[in-house]
Amino acid sequence: MNDIATPWMDATDRRLVVATQAGLPLGPEPYTAVARAVGIAPEEVIRRLRRMLDAGVIRRIGAVPNHYAIGFRANGMSVWDVDDARVDDLGVRVGALRFVSHCYLRPRMPPVWRYNLFAMVHGRDREETAGKIEAIAAMLGDACRAHEVLYSKRILKKTGVRLHAGDA
Amino acid sequence: MDEFDSAIVNCLQSGFPLVERPFAVVAAELGFAEEDLIARVRKLLEEGVLTRFGPMYQVERMGGAFSLAAMRVPPEDFDRVAATVNALPEVAHNYQREHEYNMWFVLATERPEGIARAIDRIERETGLPVLNFPKLREYFVELQLPVSAA
Secondary structure, three states, X not given: OOOOOOOOOOHHHHHHHHHHOOOOOOOOOHHHHHHHHHOOOHHHHHHHHHHHHHOOOEEEEEEEEOOOOOOOOEEEEEEEEEOOOOHHHHHHHHHOOOOEEEEEEOOOEOOOEOOOEEEEEEXXXXXXXXXXXXXXXXXXXXXXXXXXXXXXXXXXXXXXXOOOOOOO | OOHHHHHHHHHHHOXXXXXXXXXXXXXXXXXXXXXXXXXXXXXXXXXXXXXEEEEEEOHHHHOOEEEEEEEOOOHHHXXXXXXXXXXXXXXXXXXXXXXXXXXXXXXXXXXXXXXXXXXXXXXXXXXXXXXXXXXXXXXXXXXXXXXXXX
16 A cells, blocks of 8 residues: 555554544543554554654644634734745744744735735734734835735634545 | 633643553643543533644655645635535635635645645636645744633
8 A cells, every 4th residue: 555655654654644633532541542443552553653753744742722712813814925035034033933823935826916925823812913913014024015914714624634544 | 711721721732742641641740630631631622622632643744745725705605615625635724714815725635646636626616716825835833822711
Protein backbone atom coordinates (compact mmCIF):
# COMPACT_ATOMS: atom_id res chain seq x y z
CA MET A 1 0.00 0.00 0.00
CA ASN A 2 1.95 2.78 1.43
CA ASP A 3 0.62 5.94 -0.15
CA ILE A 4 2.18 8.14 2.50
CA ALA A 5 5.15 9.85 0.89
CA THR A 6 7.14 10.31 4.09
CA PRO A 7 9.66 7.49 3.56
CA TRP A 8 9.92 6.20 7.11
CA MET A 9 6.19 6.03 7.67
CA ASP A 10 4.88 2.53 7.10
CA ALA A 11 1.51 0.79 6.95
CA THR A 12 1.37 0.54 10.75
CA ASP A 13 1.91 4.29 11.10
CA ARG A 14 -0.90 4.85 8.67
CA ARG A 15 -3.23 2.58 10.63
CA LEU A 16 -2.28 4.55 13.71
CA VAL A 17 -3.16 7.84 11.96
CA VAL A 18 -6.51 6.46 10.85
CA ALA A 19 -7.24 5.13 14.35
CA THR A 20 -6.47 8.44 16.10
CA GLN A 21 -7.31 11.22 13.65
CA ALA A 22 -10.86 11.63 14.95
CA GLY A 23 -9.58 11.74 18.51
CA LEU A 24 -8.13 9.71 21.37
CA PRO A 25 -10.31 7.33 23.39
CA LEU A 26 -11.41 8.84 26.70
CA GLY A 27 -10.19 6.38 29.29
CA PRO A 28 -7.31 6.10 31.75
CA GLU A 29 -5.06 4.40 29.17
CA PRO A 30 -5.93 5.92 25.79
CA TYR A 31 -2.77 4.72 24.03
CA THR A 32 -3.37 1.17 25.24
CA ALA A 33 -6.89 1.32 23.78
CA VAL A 34 -5.43 2.55 20.48
CA ALA A 35 -2.85 -0.26 20.60
CA ARG A 36 -5.62 -2.84 20.87
CA ALA A 37 -7.48 -1.29 17.94
CA VAL A 38 -4.36 -1.23 15.74
CA GLY A 39 -3.03 -4.59 16.91
CA ILE A 40 0.37 -3.50 18.26
CA ALA A 41 1.88 -3.10 21.73
CA PRO A 42 1.08 0.04 23.76
CA GLU A 43 4.79 0.96 23.93
CA GLU A 44 4.91 0.82 20.16
CA VAL A 45 1.99 3.23 19.87
CA ILE A 46 3.82 5.67 22.14
CA ARG A 47 7.11 5.19 20.28
CA ARG A 48 5.50 5.75 16.88
CA LEU A 49 3.51 8.78 18.01
CA ARG A 50 6.68 10.23 19.57
CA ARG A 51 8.51 9.77 16.27
CA MET A 52 5.73 11.50 14.34
CA LEU A 53 5.71 14.36 16.87
CA ASP A 54 9.48 14.79 16.59
CA ALA A 55 9.25 14.80 12.80
CA GLY A 56 6.41 17.34 12.80
CA VAL A 57 3.94 14.90 11.23
CA ILE A 58 1.97 15.51 14.41
CA ARG A 59 1.94 19.21 15.28
CA ARG A 60 0.90 18.44 18.84
CA ILE A 61 -1.31 16.14 20.85
CA GLY A 62 -4.00 18.05 22.68
CA ALA A 63 -7.33 19.76 22.46
CA VAL A 64 -8.81 22.23 19.98
CA PRO A 65 -11.36 24.59 21.51
CA ASN A 66 -14.31 26.06 19.68
CA HIS A 67 -13.45 29.78 19.59
CA TYR A 68 -17.01 30.84 20.07
CA ALA A 69 -17.60 28.53 23.02
CA ILE A 70 -14.60 29.92 24.90
CA GLY A 71 -15.64 33.53 24.40
CA PHE A 72 -13.79 34.53 21.21
CA ARG A 73 -16.71 35.78 19.17
CA ALA A 74 -14.94 38.18 16.84
CA ASN A 75 -12.68 35.98 14.72
CA GLY A 76 -11.36 37.76 11.69
CA MET A 77 -9.28 36.63 8.75
CA SER A 78 -7.29 39.77 8.00
CA VAL A 79 -5.90 40.02 4.48
CA TRP A 80 -3.22 42.48 3.42
CA ASP A 81 -1.77 43.70 0.15
CA VAL A 82 1.91 43.89 1.10
CA ASP A 83 4.90 44.84 -1.02
CA ASP A 84 6.34 41.55 -2.33
CA ALA A 85 9.90 42.67 -1.59
CA ARG A 86 9.13 43.19 2.11
CA VAL A 87 6.44 40.62 2.84
CA ASP A 88 8.78 37.91 4.16
CA ASP A 89 10.33 40.13 6.83
CA LEU A 90 7.00 41.62 7.78
CA GLY A 91 5.13 38.31 7.69
CA VAL A 92 7.48 36.86 10.31
CA ARG A 93 6.88 39.89 12.53
CA VAL A 94 3.09 39.72 12.12
CA GLY A 95 3.15 35.96 12.77
CA ALA A 96 5.06 36.56 16.02
CA LEU A 97 2.29 38.77 17.45
CA ARG A 98 0.63 36.99 20.35
CA PHE A 99 -2.88 37.45 19.04
CA VAL A 100 -2.17 36.12 15.53
CA SER A 101 -2.85 32.39 15.37
CA HIS A 102 -2.02 31.65 11.74
CA CYS A 103 -0.04 33.75 9.26
CA TYR A 104 0.51 32.77 5.64
CA LEU A 105 1.72 34.11 2.32
CA ARG A 106 -0.76 33.18 -0.42
CA PRO A 107 -1.01 34.06 -4.11
CA ARG A 108 -2.81 37.15 -5.33
CA MET A 109 -5.57 36.54 -7.88
CA PRO A 110 -5.78 39.64 -10.02
CA PRO A 111 -8.12 41.24 -10.81
CA VAL A 112 -10.45 39.79 -8.16
CA TRP A 113 -8.04 39.37 -5.22
CA ARG A 114 -5.16 41.70 -4.44
CA TYR A 115 -4.14 40.41 -0.99
CA ASN A 116 -1.06 38.25 -0.37
CA LEU A 117 -0.69 38.14 3.43
CA PHE A 118 -3.32 36.34 5.54
CA ALA A 119 -3.37 36.61 9.35
CA MET A 120 -6.04 35.15 11.63
CA VAL A 121 -6.92 37.40 14.55
CA HIS A 122 -9.16 36.43 17.47
CA GLY A 123 -10.90 38.73 19.91
CA ARG A 124 -13.72 38.64 22.42
CA ASP A 125 -15.58 41.33 20.50
CA ARG A 126 -15.12 43.36 17.33
CA GLU A 127 -13.67 46.30 19.19
CA GLU A 128 -10.90 44.15 20.61
CA THR A 129 -10.23 42.52 17.24
CA ALA A 130 -10.26 45.91 15.47
CA GLY A 131 -7.61 47.15 17.90
CA LYS A 132 -5.41 44.18 17.02
CA ILE A 133 -5.93 44.83 13.30
CA GLU A 134 -4.77 48.42 13.88
CA ALA A 135 -1.62 47.12 15.51
CA ILE A 136 -0.87 44.99 12.45
CA ALA A 137 -1.58 47.96 10.14
CA ALA A 138 0.87 50.06 12.14
CA MET A 139 3.52 47.33 11.91
CA LEU A 140 3.11 47.00 8.13
CA GLY A 141 3.17 50.77 7.61
CA ASP A 142 3.70 51.93 4.04
CA ALA A 143 4.54 48.39 2.85
CA CYS A 144 0.81 47.71 2.92
CA ARG A 145 -1.41 49.23 0.23
CA ALA A 146 -4.81 47.93 1.39
CA HIS A 147 -6.38 45.49 3.81
CA GLU A 148 -9.72 43.97 4.79
CA VAL A 149 -11.04 41.88 7.67
CA LEU A 150 -13.35 38.98 6.89
CA TYR A 151 -15.16 38.20 10.12
CA SER A 152 -16.42 34.67 10.51
CA LYS A 153 -20.17 34.47 10.77
CA ARG A 154 -20.72 30.76 11.18
CA ILE A 155 -18.71 27.54 11.38
CA LEU A 156 -20.11 25.34 8.61
CA LYS A 157 -17.76 22.41 9.20
CA LYS A 158 -14.84 21.68 11.49
CA THR A 159 -13.71 18.09 11.41
CA GLY A 160 -9.98 18.41 10.83
CA VAL A 161 -8.04 16.28 8.43
CA ARG A 162 -9.18 12.79 7.57
CA LEU A 163 -7.27 10.03 5.81
CA HIS A 164 -9.42 7.35 4.26
CA ALA A 165 -9.43 4.10 6.18
CA GLY A 166 -9.89 2.02 3.03
CA ASP A 167 -6.38 1.08 1.97
CA ALA A 168 -4.82 0.95 5.43
CA MET B 1 -17.85 26.66 31.86
CA ASP B 2 -16.30 27.10 35.29
CA GLU B 3 -12.73 27.78 36.37
CA PHE B 4 -11.89 24.07 36.30
CA ASP B 5 -13.07 23.76 32.72
CA SER B 6 -10.98 26.80 31.78
CA ALA B 7 -7.92 25.29 33.42
CA ILE B 8 -8.50 22.06 31.52
CA VAL B 9 -8.94 23.79 28.15
CA ASN B 10 -5.81 25.88 28.69
CA CYS B 11 -3.77 22.92 29.83
CA LEU B 12 -4.89 20.58 27.04
CA GLN B 13 -4.20 23.18 24.35
CA SER B 14 -0.53 23.13 25.21
CA GLY B 15 -0.12 19.38 24.95
CA PHE B 16 -1.04 15.94 26.22
CA PRO B 17 1.66 13.59 27.52
CA LEU B 18 2.74 10.45 25.68
CA VAL B 19 2.76 8.09 28.63
CA GLU B 20 0.70 5.08 29.64
CA ARG B 21 -1.66 7.09 31.88
CA PRO B 22 -1.63 10.62 30.48
CA PHE B 23 -4.86 11.74 32.15
CA ALA B 24 -3.35 10.88 35.53
CA VAL B 25 -0.33 13.12 34.77
CA VAL B 26 -2.48 16.08 33.69
CA ALA B 27 -4.91 15.52 36.57
CA ALA B 28 -2.05 15.66 39.07
CA GLU B 29 -0.87 18.97 37.57
CA LEU B 30 -4.34 20.44 37.82
CA GLY B 31 -5.14 18.95 41.22
CA PHE B 32 -7.96 16.72 39.98
CA ALA B 33 -8.71 13.04 40.25
CA GLU B 34 -7.96 11.17 37.02
CA GLU B 35 -11.57 10.00 36.55
CA ASP B 36 -12.92 13.53 37.14
CA LEU B 37 -10.63 14.93 34.47
CA ILE B 38 -11.75 12.27 31.97
CA ALA B 39 -15.41 13.00 32.76
CA ARG B 40 -14.88 16.74 32.28
CA VAL B 41 -13.05 16.30 28.98
CA ARG B 42 -15.91 14.10 27.79
CA LYS B 43 -18.42 16.77 28.79
CA LEU B 44 -16.42 19.56 27.08
CA LEU B 45 -16.37 17.52 23.87
CA GLU B 46 -20.08 16.71 24.08
CA GLU B 47 -20.93 20.37 24.68
CA GLY B 48 -18.77 21.45 21.76
CA VAL B 49 -16.43 23.58 23.88
CA LEU B 50 -13.68 21.35 22.53
CA THR B 51 -14.02 20.37 18.89
CA ARG B 52 -11.19 17.82 18.89
CA PHE B 53 -8.96 15.99 21.31
CA GLY B 54 -6.01 13.95 20.10
CA PRO B 55 -3.04 14.16 17.72
CA MET B 56 -3.14 17.08 15.24
CA TYR B 57 -1.74 15.61 12.06
CA GLN B 58 0.10 17.69 9.49
CA VAL B 59 -0.99 16.22 6.22
CA GLU B 60 1.79 18.03 4.33
CA ARG B 61 4.44 16.20 6.33
CA MET B 62 2.87 12.95 5.16
CA GLY B 63 3.16 13.93 1.52
CA GLY B 64 -0.29 15.45 1.31
CA ALA B 65 -1.43 19.00 0.76
CA PHE B 66 -3.51 21.76 2.32
CA SER B 67 -5.12 24.67 0.60
CA LEU B 68 -7.50 27.49 1.42
CA ALA B 69 -10.30 28.02 -1.08
CA ALA B 70 -12.99 30.66 -1.42
CA MET B 71 -16.32 31.00 -3.19
CA ARG B 72 -18.72 33.82 -3.84
CA VAL B 73 -22.07 32.17 -3.15
CA PRO B 74 -25.43 33.84 -3.83
CA PRO B 75 -27.19 34.13 -0.45
CA GLU B 76 -30.29 32.26 -1.63
CA ASP B 77 -28.08 29.36 -2.68
CA PHE B 78 -25.85 29.34 0.38
CA ASP B 79 -27.22 26.33 2.25
CA ARG B 80 -27.26 24.11 -0.82
CA VAL B 81 -23.67 25.01 -1.69
CA ALA B 82 -22.55 24.55 1.93
CA ALA B 83 -24.06 21.06 2.00
CA THR B 84 -22.34 20.14 -1.29
CA VAL B 85 -18.96 21.46 -0.15
CA ASN B 86 -19.18 19.92 3.33
CA ALA B 87 -20.02 16.51 1.87
CA LEU B 88 -16.47 16.18 0.55
CA PRO B 89 -14.18 14.42 3.06
CA GLU B 90 -11.33 16.60 1.75
CA VAL B 91 -13.01 19.65 3.32
CA ALA B 92 -11.50 19.92 6.81
CA HIS B 93 -13.05 23.24 7.85
CA ASN B 94 -15.56 25.55 6.29
CA TYR B 95 -16.50 29.04 7.47
CA GLN B 96 -19.10 31.54 6.39
CA ARG B 97 -17.49 34.99 6.33
CA GLU B 98 -18.81 38.51 5.97
CA HIS B 99 -17.50 39.44 2.54
CA GLU B 100 -18.36 39.24 -1.13
CA TYR B 101 -16.38 35.97 -0.96
CA ASN B 102 -18.58 34.51 1.74
CA MET B 103 -17.49 30.87 1.92
CA TRP B 104 -13.92 29.92 2.90
CA PHE B 105 -12.82 26.33 3.36
CA VAL B 106 -9.65 24.36 3.93
CA LEU B 107 -8.96 21.35 1.74
CA ALA B 108 -6.62 18.63 2.98
CA THR B 109 -5.68 15.75 0.71
CA GLU B 110 -3.30 12.83 0.91
CA ARG B 111 -1.76 13.72 -2.43
CA PRO B 112 -1.01 17.20 -3.81
CA GLU B 113 -3.06 16.48 -6.94
CA GLY B 114 -6.09 15.82 -4.73
CA ILE B 115 -6.58 19.57 -4.20
CA ALA B 116 -7.25 20.26 -7.89
CA ARG B 117 -9.52 17.22 -8.10
CA ALA B 118 -11.59 18.36 -5.11
CA ILE B 119 -11.87 21.88 -6.55
CA ASP B 120 -12.96 20.55 -9.95
CA ARG B 121 -15.61 18.48 -8.28
CA ILE B 122 -16.93 21.39 -6.19
CA GLU B 123 -17.07 23.62 -9.27
CA ARG B 124 -18.91 20.93 -11.20
CA GLU B 125 -21.40 20.12 -8.45
CA THR B 126 -22.14 23.70 -7.42
CA GLY B 127 -21.79 25.41 -10.79
CA LEU B 128 -19.71 28.15 -9.10
CA PRO B 129 -16.04 29.03 -9.56
CA VAL B 130 -13.60 28.38 -6.70
CA LEU B 131 -10.57 30.54 -5.91
CA ASN B 132 -7.64 28.45 -4.72
CA PHE B 133 -5.12 29.99 -2.32
CA PRO B 134 -2.37 27.44 -1.68
CA LYS B 135 -0.01 28.62 1.00
CA LEU B 136 3.29 29.83 -0.39
CA ARG B 137 4.89 30.38 3.00
CA GLU B 138 3.92 29.84 6.62
CA TYR B 139 5.09 32.56 8.97
CA PHE B 140 3.64 31.11 12.15
CA VAL B 141 0.89 28.81 13.27
CA GLU B 142 0.00 28.26 16.86
CA LEU B 143 -3.52 28.21 18.02
CA GLN B 144 -3.59 28.54 21.75
CA LEU B 145 -6.16 30.92 23.07
CA PRO B 146 -6.18 31.86 26.74
CA VAL B 147 -9.48 31.01 28.37
CA SER B 148 -11.02 32.48 31.46
CA ALA B 149 -14.07 31.15 33.26
CA ALA B 150 -17.20 32.36 31.50
